[in-house]
Structures are given as structure tokens and as C-alpha cells.
Amino acid sequence: MPLDTSTYHLSHALLRLDGRRWNELRRLHAQISTQASADGSSYLEMGNTKVICTVSGPGEVRGGGGGGRKEGLERENAIVNAEVSIAGFSGVERRKKGIGGGGGGGKGDRRTMEKIQNVIAAAFTDIVFTHLYPHSTIVITVHILSSDGSILAASLNAATLALIDAGVPMKDYVVACTSGLTPPAADIGEGDASDPLLDLRGGGGGELRFWGGGGGGGGERVCVCVMESRVRVERVEGMLAVGVDGCKQVREILDGVVRAQGRRVVGSVVRQGGR
Amino acid sequence: MTSLKRSTADPYATNISSKVFVRSTKSGKVQKIVRELYLRQDIPCSSRLCSICLTNAPADANGFIAPFILSEKPAGTGNFPTGHYLVPDTNALLNGLDLFEQKTGFYDVIILQTVLEELRNRSLPLYNRVIGLTKSEDKHFYVFFNDFRLETYVVREHGETINDRNDRAVRRAVSWYGEHLQHSLKTSNKAKQCPAIVMLSDDKDNLRKAKAEKLSACSLSEYVSGLEDANRLLDMINASRQEQGSRTTIGQQLYPDYFSLSRMMTGIRAGTLHQGIFNVSPYNYLEGTVHVPAFDKSLLILGRENSNRAISGDVVVVEVLPKAQWKAPSTKIIEEDTLNKNENAETEEGATEAVVSEQERRALQEEVKKTHGNNIEGRPQPTARVVGVTKRNWRQYVGHIDSSSTSVATQGRRQQTVFLIPMDKRIPKIRLRTRQAEALFGKRVLVTIDSWDQESRYPIGHFVRSLGDLETKGAETEALLLEHDVQYRPFPKGVLDCLPQEGHDWSVPASLDDLGWKGRRDLRDLLVCSIDPVGCQDIDDALHARPLPNGNFEIGVHIADVSHFVKPNNAMDAEASIRGTTVYLVDKRIDMLPMLLGTDLCSLKPYVERYAFSVLWEISKDAEIINSAFTKSVIRSREAFSYEQAQLRIDDRAQKDDLTQGMRTLLMLSKKLKQKRMEAGALNLASPEVRVQTESETSDPVDVKTKELLDTNSLVEEFMLLANISVAGKNYEAFPQTALLRRHAAPPKSNFEELANQLKVKRGFSLRTESSKAVAESLDRCTDPKEPFFNTLVRIMATRCMMSAEYFCSGTQSYPEFRHYGLASEIYTHFTSPIRRYADLVAHRQLAAAIEYEQLDISLYSKARLEEVCKNINVRHRNAQMAGRASIEYYVGQALKGRVVDEEGFVMKVFSNGFVVFVPRFGIEGLIRLRDLATPEPESIFDAEEYVLRVSGSIKVKVELFQKVVVRISDVKEEFTGKRKIKLDLVKS
């Protein structure tokens, strides 16, 4: 069994169980335009958390349930919807098929999914130039293939890429990562070294979770901030700083992916044009 | 669809590995965990010789870079003249950790992560000791995270065992350190010599491979042989594992096999096996009990075979024996040293003996023959046998070498085997291999148990160190501290650094605008005084009382404001939390906090201003509490009284000043408070308390006196109880989940069964036990007009039926469980002695937050952390009490040395072959065995129902429970052990 986090304090090394330091992201790998059939798509890995995202739209309001259509027609702006599903094999233990189908397990699971959907929808409603597409809808669909913490952050990042792929104009990237705190050492005499941590893994054992998402012009605007547990107020500033810093790193990586894709597209256009 | 294959240009690709492991959860499911592993190159070697690592050493969130640990010029030995760093593998630590803790050697040690993780799996106590070493500033132990460093990470090969992989990882790290340091020294162009990197291992295969790879490697004994003092050090290597592989002849199996872990788990889940802590009776080393959750009463474990190598304190799994094999608990005293003396320790290796010696077998047979009566003492009890040990709670043991256990006097380095007789009677003899047997005779010796194999009748251990000659004050005091796990080393520098810079010159700031005054009430004009035992230096508490215009009184209890000086989580706080309490021995005090605080800056000394934490009440004439308030304050005590002085002052009618009047008010109210408490059902229990008077210069004991209790003792006690109860309520209201409280559980009815029966049979009293009030009332009735001490004797015996009070965190119990049975209070905590108890310090911090004086430290919000604190202070509290008692016992023994005294005593317990007598004057109890009465041992008839032992033959006596006897107290030196003991002889029955 590996050493626990508090043990790593003693060497002042502050290494985490996976060898990362407090301020390091996991390996972030992303691809864009992974599914030709969709308007926009992406695949993103943050460590062992793996998600696929597709975007359809902006398009005509689909006949959803209830008075959705009518309401949509009257609106000046596009509506952003998000659908999130989690694969049965994504976690350590296989999920039981839930009542809701689609893989959502118990009540708690469904609630988590709903929360993630709402956060994604709200974030992008704010960032996408929705006024350009009156009476229409943009649907973001996220499939979580493998879950090892930070699934909301991974979903947001993947959605940003998929929206760019779909050519939806946005004010800026929405980039996200988690930050948390090392647990206060349960050992007596260990001192109270509660340090901020960036990019939390799943099942990390007692890490406090706080979720910071950032985006906007110059990359300094925080547009989403979700707290998953109670944190003492004087710790928040430190966690936020670490989270914003992490978001900057994420932005650079996503930007690199987008630009590489751009070059590839331009290249192929040029080649086709030359023929 | 585009391929999702990862691009090869991934910058991380070479540094990522993944770790796959399988774990099983509590519910029995098996999970496969996949974890990425990020390998890095910025993990420093931490050698002060290295300049490469210094440039890319990592910083934490506050920009702090850990200083490098390994010395620039490490010590050398004959084999490694240029100096060396040691790299032990796991079995080197398992076999010789005592060596690593030596002050004479073993500096600059690299502890590899691989080794540390393996050690943690093998032995948590050893792991904790290694962690302790890595924190010590002078030992230079560095934890190197080799599994995270790119160059030293080793992938387990197909078909390779985990052990082999780990050994390879150790060798890889050793080789990397060598190359890295040489490279680093070359690039820095410093003309320094590169220290050797020496691998220490007791695994032959690992050593062989290391040598093939041209690494410096040696076994522990090879390495130690090259050091000065080799003989002493060689003794410290674990005896059992050292000979791994070399021992080919397997001896006869003396003990049954343990069940497999899965079988035990299944059994426990099914309820057919039970788990609990193994306790050995102090009167009979062959009788143990295990309390398991499934039953109210403890299960009995009789005999060596059934206890199957469990040692008192171990967590064991037991199986209940068939009813036919149930036995009654012993009514007989059985001591190991009298049964098994003259055993030769060497003969064991012949492997021909049985577990039960002939003498033991005879003793057990007599047990069985014993008459089965109707009372509890005689009835067969559910009896069980140990089928496995889930956790060993072995510690280090103090004892002396049994000089009769070896016959051959040998010289030189030849090892011989001897027995160590532990001071703790519940621990079996320990077999030791030593090269210095003769030098150790007559010494107090500290040893460790290494193992207890099925082939060995006794556990096998090794020597740690000698404490000095038997019976010398230094050796005996240290032995006592070690036996009770009291931390007695001087406070390290880090702790002393937390003290105020001004030292003894510190004073309450003169200006009221000073930050120190913020939130404090100025109570300097109150007539406060303190009342303590004579010569008390650490004054925790002071009191005042003054009349209010409305006829009520204002009463104040002022407690030293220790939390002002000891901030949470600094080195001083950490040390205090580990010590948990101050330990009082007869001639020595082992402080929880440094002297400067305890006896000066915190102590509420008279005539000087001090910070205090005050509890103020308005109390009516009838001792009704009208209201209570809590505040940080500044006070100036007018006088520090001893109990006697205070009593004299109160009793002196001529004294009419306000201070004395205040004390009279306090006394008057305390009597009413006590009355109310008693009416509510508080118990007035007794424990034998004696005071040893010592000559001030030499601290040699002069006389022993029973403590005298004055009204002023009770005055202070009542108000301290009141303060504790008030604070408990306030803290619980503010922190319902995390208040630190103290509870005293009601004893299960069965605890009183025996005493109730004894009282009924012998004196016709009925002991009602349905509530503490009923107990209190029936104890009041247990009097003998002819014998005033009888009531005290019964109270002493009743006290032993009680549960012990314990600290707990409020979130872990429901409110009704908070109750303090003995004090008959719904809620209780400790607040009034923060100088000497850590619990009180925590309560101070919580109260300070509750009244919004300051913010509560985050650690006190954590239930887990508080539970940990409670667990520790509960143990420390108990140990401190036992150490104090043992110290008194030792001094009483010393005071009686060479004297013969006849004293009155009372029979407390009757066995079939002896009885226990309690001597009130000295607070001692001692055994008188039948064979002490006359030689040859007289005949006897034991009537278990009537608690009577009728001795006939060469001497005719009748001894019964509660009987008053006269005993002759003397001290004897047992010939073959060299141990001095108090001996009681019956003079008159």
C-alpha cells in the first residue's frame, strides 16, 4: 500500500501518491474533431479521467418536452443545453444500471450528473455569443468513459474544444481544473500543514475538494466556481490562486491543441487547393 | 472517425508509468486500481556535497525549500575511511532498528521510499520509529523517494516477485547515489572526497547480487563488527531473523498453528470466533482474559497452550472451548519465577521439551480438583483458546537477567542464551542471546521481543541497553519511566524555541493598549489566592469570593492561561500533545511543558500579575448558580497557601480581613455544593494514598504517611469540579461535534457481583448497584463500628470495580453517554489544570473560541484528529497514574529497607494457597502464600463460598476475607534474582 499524503509532509517533498507535486497538473491530452458526423467533437484525458464530447448546433429548436419549442421560438438568444452520461465501466466498481437508464447509478449519481449538466450549460450560456443564434439550440453531449476525479473540469475543457470544432463563436476559452487541500494530518504532533493542491484525482482519500473553473479575456476571469465541500474561509484564497494558475496551464495546452488542428486543416485545404 | 491513439510527441510519455494494484475492500469486493505514476528528476539526493540538486530543489506552496540533510563529511569506519552514507534495506531495519537509534553511530542514513513502504506493511511500530528518526535533527536520516525519481524507478519484471523487485530497487538507488555524487563532485570541481554508499542488508541473495554489481554492501553484523563497541552492538541485532536460512533443523512444534487470516475473518463475521485484547492476570501468569464485544463478561484463557504465544496487550482472535472444558478462574496464586526457576536457557535448543513443564502441569491439576461451589468464584466460566494474533502490541521491556538461567561462564564474543525476567509480571520470560551475559548480571536491562515461534517455549528477544545496577535510584527510576512509556528526554531545541524571548523577565504588559490586553478583563483588584499542596510550583488555579449587594456572592475560579503561550501546532504544542500529562514521581516531576512556563510564566504565583482564564459565577447563599461567565483576564494573586495554611487561617477567629472572609465564603459554599453533589448520587470513593516524606537534600525516603484530607482540600476540589462542569456545557454548546469532554461510564452490573456477594456472605450487607446513588448509599451503610477502616477498605475494593473515566470527542457519543458516573454529572471536562494536562489545554482553546476571544484552530474542528488526541491522552493519563503509584511503591520499599515493622492489615482477597493483605499505613498490599507460613507448606482447606482458608498441620490459622490481621513487613532480597521485594508475614490473625 502506498504512503498516505501526510507522510509526504515529513520530507517537505510534498509529493502526492502519483508523484506529482502540489502545483502540477496531471498529463492532459486532448484531440479535436474526433467524430466527423458531429458538428463538433473532442476527446480529452486528464490523467485517467477520459471524456468524449460532441456538439450539435447551433440549430433549430428541437421538439423537446413540454413547451420547449414555443419558448425557444420567442427567445432572442440561443439556448445552450448539456447532456452528461457516465459509462458503467468508468469507475473502480461497475455501476448498477440505474432507473434513469443511460448508466446513471443511484439517486446521488443522478443528482451529480444533473449538477454537472447545469454548470456546463450555465458556463457556456455566458461565454458563447448566443445572441447570434436566436431561436436555436446548442447541445453539448459529454460521455465520461473513465472517471478518476475532476470530471466536471474535464467535461468543461472537452466542451470548449468541441464548441471550437463546431465553429461556435465564444468570448474566450472556458478552461477548468480542480484545486483542494491536503487533509490536516490526523497524527498528533504532525503540525497543521494544510497546503493547496492542484488537479485532484478520484478516490484520493480525504482530500478536500474545491472546484475552480476559469475563463475569459486574458484568462483571468472566473466564470464558474463550485465548492464541493466546506472549506475554511482563509484557505479559499490560496486554493483559488492555485486553481487560476492551473487554469492558465490548461489554457496553454488547449490552445496548442486548437492551433495544431488549425494548421492541419489549413494544410489540407492548401493541399486540396493545389491539386 | 479519427484514431484516438495517443501521439508519440507527448512530452510526458517517457516519464509516465502506471501502477496497477489490486485491493480488497471492507465489504469483501476486489477492486483494481490503476494509478498513473509521474516520474521526475527534481527529487534531490539531499547531500550537502551536491550542487546539482540544489539548483532544482522543489519548493512548497510557501516557497520553502527543505534544507539538505546528509552531511558534507560523514563519519567513516575502518572499511570506509572516506566516510559513508548508509542505505539499509527493509530487513536490515527490521532486524536492527535499535542499532540505528544509537548515538555512537549510524548517522547519515538514506531511507528509501521502497523500504519505508515495505516496513510500514511489516511493522507499524518500527515504521513509526523510523519516522521519528527522520525527524531528529542530529541523526541525518533522509527519506529518498526513489520510486518517483526517473533514474531510480524500477519496473517489476514479468515473473519477478515483489521482494526481488524491491531489492533491485534498493540496489538501483545505491548505485545511482554513487554515480550521482561522483558526477556532482566532478562538475563542481571541489576537491572533496566522495563518501561510499553502503547498502546494509541481511538478505544473502541481495548481498550477493549487490557485490556482483560492484556495490558496497554488508550485513548488519559484518558492518557492526567493524565498529567500536561491537560486542554491545552485536547484541542488539534481532535474534530471530538474523539466522534466517542458517537454521535447518526445525524443532518440535510446541504450540498449535494459528488460523489463516481469511479463516479468522470468516469466523469473526460469522460470530464463531471473537476478537479482543489479551490481558493477563497480575496474580496468575497462566490465566488471561479477553473481553470481546459479543459477551458482557470476559472470556477466560487458561494455560500456556491456550494462550498460544499471545502476550498481554496483543489483539487476539479466540475460539470458545466446548463447555466440558470450561474452567473457573483461578483461586490460586501462580508466579512464573517460583515455578520455573532454575530452568536452563540453553537447553531449549535441544527442542525436546513440552510447553507445559511438569510443575506447571501439577499446578493446573490442582486447579481442576478444586471444589466447585455455588458462588461466582467457583463456577466454571466460558473458556476460550487463542487461534491467532491480529496485532502484536509488543513494546520494549525492562527486566533483569536470571542468573540461574545459565551455568557456563564463558568469555569473549561467544554468544550465550539467558532469560530475562520482565518487571511486568504479566510478561513471560524472554530468551536472549548475548555476548555480554556476565556484564549484564545485576543490571536493569531493556530488551525487545523479536518473535515467538511455535518451536520455542518462550519468546525470543534481543538486548537494547543497560540502565544501570539493580536497585540504584537512577536505574529504577528510568526503568519505571520506560515501563510506563513516559517521555522523559529533555525538551528539544525546537520546543524551547517556542518560549517567549524575554524568558523569566516576561511580564504582563503595563499598557492597557498593548495587544496582550485585547479581550481581557482587568481583575487585578480582586482578592485572589491559591491553595495547593505544600511546595507546589506549578499553580494552575486560584480563587476568589466577594459578597454582592443583592446578598449573593461573586465567585471566581482563575486558571493559568496556558493557551496564550502554547499556540496550536507548533513544536511545543506537538511535544505537549505527545506527553499528554505531567508525571509526578516521588522525587521527580516529568513536565508536560518546559519549566519556564509551568513554574513561572503560566503559574499563578502570588504578588505578580498573570494572564488567566476566569470562570465567574453569581451564586446564592444556598449555593444555587444564578449565572456564569467566562473571560480571559489578568489577575494578581494575593497569597499562595498550602492546604494546611489555608485551613489555619480560616479557623483563626482573629483574622477578619477580606481575603480570609472570602475563603470562609468559599468554604461555606463548597460544603453546600458537595452536599448537593452527594444527594445527586456522586460517589465518595477511596484509593489508598500515601505520601513519602523525603529528606530534602538526598531525597532519601524518611517516612511514609497516609495523606490527610482537610476541608480546604475539598474546598478547592468542589470549585474545580464546578468550573469543569460549566466549561463542559459551554464548549459543548459551541461545538456539539468536537468538544473535548470526559466521561465515566456506569460499570456493568457484573463488575459488582463478586464484591456484593462477599459483603453479603461475610457481613450481611446488601450492595445495590442500579445507580450511582444506590451504590453511594449502600457503601455508606457498610460500616463496622468496631473497625472504622472497614468502610474505607470496602470503598477501595468498590473503586476497583469501576470503569475508568475517559476523554472523548463529543461527536462520537450520544448525549446520555456523556454522563460522569462517579461525579453524577451529565457532562464534564477537564479545564482547571492546563499546565499539567493536555486535555485542559484543548478545552481552553475551545472555550476561547466559544466566547469569541479568538478563532479556533482548524485542527480542533477535525473529529478524527480529536479522537486521536483523546486516545493518546487516555493512555498517557493511565500510564502517568501507574508510574506515580509504582514510584511510591518503590520508595515505600526503600523507606522500609533494613527495617522490620509490625502493622495492622486487612485481608482483601483469599486464594486456595494464599491471601492478599492490605496495609493502610503504607498503602501497600502484599501476598502471603501458604508456603510462607511454614515449611513444609501446611495443609489447607479452602472454602470458596465462605471466603475462608483454614490452615492446618504445622500451623493452625483461619484466614477469612475482611479480617483484620497483624503482619510483619520486611524487605528481602531474593537470592537468585537479586531483586528486592517487600515481604509480608502473618503475625497474628
Ligand SMILES: [Zn+2]
Ligand atoms: Zn544531488
